[in-house]
Amino acid sequence: MSAIPLSPRWSARFGRQPMLLTGLAILGAFVAMALLAPLIAPYDPIYQDAAVKLQPPSLAHPFGTDNFGRDVLSRVIWGARIDLQIAVIGVIFPFLIGTAIGTMAGFFGGWVDALFMRIIDVVLAFPFLVLMLSIIAILGPGLGSFYIAMALVGWVSYARLIRAQILVLKTQDFAVAAASLGFSRLRIMFRHLLPNALAGSLVFVMSDAVLVLLNGAAISYLGLGVQPPVAEWGVMVAEAQGFITQAWWITLFPGLAIVTLAFGFSLTGDALADLLGVHE
Amino acid sequence: MMKNLTRAAILGLAMTTGLVSIAEAQGVLTIGRREDSSTFDPIATAQNIDFWVFSNVFDVLVRVDNAGQKLLPGLAESWDVSDDALTYTFHLRDAKFSDGTPVTSEDVAYSLTRIRDSELSLWSDSYKIIKDMQTPDAATLVVTLDGPSAPFLSTLAMPGASIISKAAMESMGEEAFAEKPVGSGAFTVDEWRRGDRVILKKNPNYWDAANVSLDGVEWISMPDDNTRMLAVQAGELDAAIYVPFSRVAELKQDANLTVVVDPSTREDHLLMNQEHAPLDNVKVREAIDYAIDKAAIVDTVTFGIGEVANSYIPKGALYHSDDNGARGFDPEKAKALLAEAAAGEISLDYVVNAGNEVDEQIAILLQQQLGNVGITLNLQKMDPSQTWDMLINGEYDLSVMYWTNDILDPDQKTTFVLGHDVNMNYMTRYQNDEVKQLVADARLEMDPAKREAMYAQIQKLAKADVHWIDLYYSPYISVTRKGVENFGQNPLGRFFLEETKKTY
Numbered sequence: 001m002s003a004i005p006l007s008p009r010w011s012a013r014f015g016r017q018p019m020l021l022t023g024l025a026i027l028g029a030f031v032a033m034a035l036l037a038p039l040i041a042p043y044d045p046i047y048q049d050a051a052v053k054l055q056p057p058s059l060a061h062p063f064g065t066d067n068f069g070r071d072v073l074s075r076v077i078w079g080a081r082i083d084l085q086i087a088v089i090g091v092i093f094p095f096l097i098g099t100a101i102g103t104m105a106g107f108f109g110g111w112v113d114a115l116f117m118r119i120i121d122v123v124l125a126f127p128f129l130v131l132m133l134s135i136i137a138i139l140g141p142g143l144g145s146f147y148i149a150m151a152l153v154g155w156v157s158y159a160r161l162i163r164a165q166i167l168v169l170k171t172q173d174f175a176v177a178a179a180s181l182g183f184s185r186l187r188i189m190f191r192h193l194l195p196n197a198l199a200g201s202l203v204f205v206m207s208d209a210v211l212v213l214l215n216g217a218a219i220s221y222l223g224l225g226v227q228p229p230v231a232e233w234g235v236m237v238a239e240a241q242g243f244i245t246q247a248w249w250i251t252l253f254p255g256l257a258i259v260t261l262a263f264g265f266s267l268t269g270d271a272l273a274d275l276l277g278v279h280e
Numbered sequence: 281m282m283k284n285l286t287r288a289a290i291l292g293l294a295m296t297t298g299l300v301s302i303a304e305a306q307g308v309l310t311i312g313r314r315e316d317s318s319t320f321d322p323i324a325t326a327q328n329i330d331f332w333v334f335s336n337v338f339d340v341l342v343r344v345d346n347a348g349q350k351l352l353p354g355l356a357e358s359w360d361v362s363d364d365a366l367t368y369t370f371h372l373r374d375a376k377f378s379d380g381t382p383v384t385s386e387d388v389a390y391s392l393t394r395i396r397d398s399e400l401s402l403w404s405d406s407y408k409i410i411k412d413m414q415t416p417d418a419a420t421l422v423v424t425l426d427g428p429s430a431p432f433l434s435t436l437a438m439p440g441a442s443i444i445s446k447a448a449m450e451s452m453g454e455e456a457f458a459e460k461p462v463g464s465g466a467f468t469v470d471e472w473r474r475g476d477r478v479i480l481k482k483n484p485n486y487w488d489a490a491n492v493s494l495d496g497v498e499w500i501s502m503p504d505d506n507t508r509m510l511a512v513q514a515g516e517l518d519a520a521i522y523v524p525f526s527r528v529a530e531l532k533q534d535a536n537l538t539v540v541v542d543p544s545t546r547e548d549h550l551l552m553n554q555e556h557a558p559l560d561n562v563k564v565r566e567a568i569d570y571a572i573d574k575a576a577i578v579d580t581v582t583f584g585i586g587e588v589a590n591s592y593i594p595k596g597a598l599y600h601s602d603d604n605g606a607r608g609f610d611p612e613k614a615k616a617l618l619a620e621a622a623a624g625e626i627s628l629d630y631v632v633n634a635g636n637e638v639d640e641q642i643a644i645l646l647q648q649q650l651g652n653v654g655i656t657l658n659l660q661k662m663d664p665s666q667t668w669d670m671l672i673n674g675e676y677d678l679s680v681m682y683w684t685n686d687i688l689d690p691d692q693k694t695t696f697v698l699g700h701d702v703n704m705n706y707m708t709r710y711q712n713d714e715v716k717q718l719v720a721d722a723r724l725e726m727d728p729a730k731r732e733a734m735y736a737q738i739q740k741l742a743k744a745d746v747h748w749i750d751l752y753y754s755p756y757i758s759v760t761r762k763g764v765e766n767f768g769q770n771p772l773g774r775f776f777l778e779e780t781k782k783t784y
Contacts, residue, residue, distance in 0.1 A: 046648075048644075048645070048648050050579065067526070067580065067641065068580065068641075137663075140660075141634075141660065141662065222635070223635055223661035223662070224634070227659045227660065227661060228640065228643060228644050228647070228659050228661070229648075229659075242506070242637045243526055245506065246526070246530055
């Protein structure tokens, strides 16, 4: 258990972290791809050209074309925008909500803790995907519903993580000292305890991003997420399923993109865990 | 070790003398399909998946021939119609149910009364025309109608009107019967493993059993299209139905397989909710029709296997008319019509069945084609269980649906689509009293030439109103191993398995 070790040694260790560098390089590449999509995509991702449908990879279409004659490379590039957005928004809200609730539950204890823990038990009682699907079914398909469902379901892991840390930290000397100095509860909670409790959550954010990304792809695959003709990797895989035996390139490339981005998040997460001394 | 040697020796002997036990399995045809059956009560379903198995387990009074052109004797060997077309006398053949009891006129009257009166029946409206049934002897049934009805004989060929054993139904009860029915078809239900397969075995009591070659049939459900096709390619299945359009060319290349393409009555069309502005304006509907490039849909979605549709009555079906003023592809005209209609910005909600490859492809094509004339489509992918309710409740602007005919006569589909009955003209909310009257009149007209003219007129009027947009006709596509002969369906979907042979 330690505070975030921002010691001089930290930067030295950073440079010797090939895992972290690779992970960040992958994430950086995808972010750049998403930002520069209009500049680097060779074609309009939704333009249909019947004359070139189901073309295998070639110089003109490096990733081939799909059954509508759309360029797969351009669709994969534009898809990065949607899928990164899914990974980021899908993690941020659960993280914020979960952290706030977990901190309060751990710090105050008593009935506040009991109340939040019972709510968490209820949420955890349902299989994750089933709960997600039912919330989206009620709200109607679309990315907005997906984010809301993620926020409603995903916060419990963060809350439990933070609560456990706060429970340990609040009995430690520095916390007791802060209290005896007469600092306000809010100050103790957010200035003294929380920064020391966050390391585990930050690592979890990375591995959670992988799950959220795959969930987003799964939800779109089931037709409840991104609506056509927007290019999203999960949708692309789903749409091309029927062509897998004669046009493998339509499913392969978006599939690879999902795997690579997920890999980038995992590497970064693992490296951060080592760096911050968090053991999952 | 000793044991294994003995077994090998016995097997070797058996093989050389041709006494292997697989000989029994040789006559069993395994067919892969997307879903499992839902019931074996003929009146309680409207799904093709059930109907297509009924045709082999039950028999009907009159059958439709394999070409889907005319009616043939089924359980009724012959029939007479009175001059006023109100009384039909059926002479039953000497047939037995699978439990060995004879098929009598009483069983027939019981079955038809059930489809007309039972609360379970989804088809009672079509049989309300039957006023009375008399059974002067065990082989004769006299049916009296309320009024003349041109489609009446055709409706008797529908699998829902299958003849069941009255004694069996009464002793077993409806629920048990729906699991293990007693019919008089070429095959009988041996075992039904719900969600997995229906196992049929040859019915030795079938009246034409001598001409049935197969010992049994297994309908196996394999929802994933790719898995099902691979199973036939690997020889795990003898046949599979619902071959996706995208796979046909590839399967045709396989020397071990035969791709069976049978003409069907399937028609895919675009529904427009005419209660929602601006779709209540015929000019807007016409513009949409002009803006859609149906040939591109046939090309992209059906890989050229389908055919552009011009009428709601499928090509090759009774009273189909080409002379109905079908519109070509003309985006300029569409734009002009939209300008004339002065509807302003048009943005429509398009409900798509999620997970349906064909539906999703059509949606993406239409989105681009209508976008070209300035109409925005918001696609809403929904679970198929939800989309049906949305269509019924009118919570949609556009949606693609399909229809396959259940009977030979065009009256059934016409009534559903244009007859202004309870389903709001197949959820389109289309209104035209002249068409409504013509549909009712055509049902009563017994002169085929006059009837044909009436149906031609109906098709013309409905097309002028753009009651919906006809997209394409497509065949039934199945694939079998080489050596399966006479496998296929008639245009109404009936598999003639009693004629199918397996030669390996």
